[in-house]
Amino acid sequence: MGRKYDDFEDGFEVRRDEAPRSSRRSAANREGGRKAPLFIRLIAWTGVLVFCFAAGYVGTSVALRMLNRQDILQREDVAANRGEAEKILNEAPKEIRLNARKVEFTLYYPKDGTISSEKAxxxxxxxxxxxRQVIGKILSTVSGKGASDVKLLNLFRSGDTLFLNxxxxxxxxxxxxxxxxxxxxITSVVRTMNENFSPIVQVRFLVDGKEQKGGAPVDLSVPWRLPRG
Incomplete structure (x- = not known):
């Protein structure tokens, strides 16, 4: 007796497991998200810095030129070219004062064989x-031959000692x-400096930048100071 089969036979199909799609996508994303080489990044950042510097320089130059045209930043003692520099050098020296205010000082000066004082x-x-201004006012009170020709060339301070040249x-x-x-x-100058300009205690008098040993009625080889009270 022959074997009978059902009218419908079960069919079987074997499928291999496919790799998850998500893993493939993540790998692709990892490959696409890799950073550029360090050398390339350095070149890129350098280019950005150079661009920012150039833009700032050009912008500042344009702004300064516009301000100069409107006489906002003009200064008479600053030369823009060789011609202006020669002009400034040939002109008489000028004092430039910023935010200056008036201050009262006590001046001492010789008068009729004694020392007088006044506010200035x-x-x-x-x-x-x-x-410099105070010294000029003291010298203006002195009469005599060559008084108007005396010039204070420069001055500087070292500790409590003032040097007047x-x-x-x-x-x-x-x-x-x-x-x-x-x-x-001399005493008038020393007292004026001592009372108005702390911490000055003594004054050294120089002539053409040199210490004087002789050649004057008073000793200029040592600093002058007021007697200790």
């Missing part, structure tokens, strides 16, 4: 400028004043 206002700036006419003025008049003038 000056347009104050830094200490060196104030001292005059031109050669200062010696001529002292000789014209004599020993007593010279002593009064």
């Amino acid at each position: 206002e000056v347009l104050s700036g830094i200490m060196e400028d104030d001292i 005059f031109n050669a006419h200062f010696l001529s003025l002292l000789k014209a004043q004599g020993e007593q008049g010279s002593a009064l003038l």
Whole structure:
């Protein structure tokens, strides 16, 4: 007797497991998200920095030129070219003061064989400028040969000592004043400096940048200071 089969036979199909699609996509994303080589990144950042610097430089230059055209940043003591520099050098020196204010100082000066005092206002700036103005006012009270020719060339301070460097006419003025008049003038300067410009205690007088040993009615080889009270 032959074997009977059902009218319908079960069919079987074997399928291999496929790799998850998500893993393939993540791998692709990883490959696409890799950073550029360090060398390339350095070149890119350098280019960005150079661009920013150039843009800032050009923008600042344009802004300054516009301000100069409107005379906002113009300064008379700054030269833009060789011609302007020669013009400034040939002109008389000028004082430029920013945010200056008037300050009152007590001036001492020789008068009729003694030392007198008075209050004087000056347009104050830094200490060196104030001292220069005060010295000029003291010298203006002195009469005698060569008084108007005396110039304070420069000055500087070291600790409590002030150095005043005059031109050669200062010696001529002292000789014209004599020993007593010279002593009064020197003492007047020292007292004015001591009372108005702390921490100055003593003053050294120079002539053309040199210490004087002789050649004057008073001793200029040592610093001058007020007697200790």
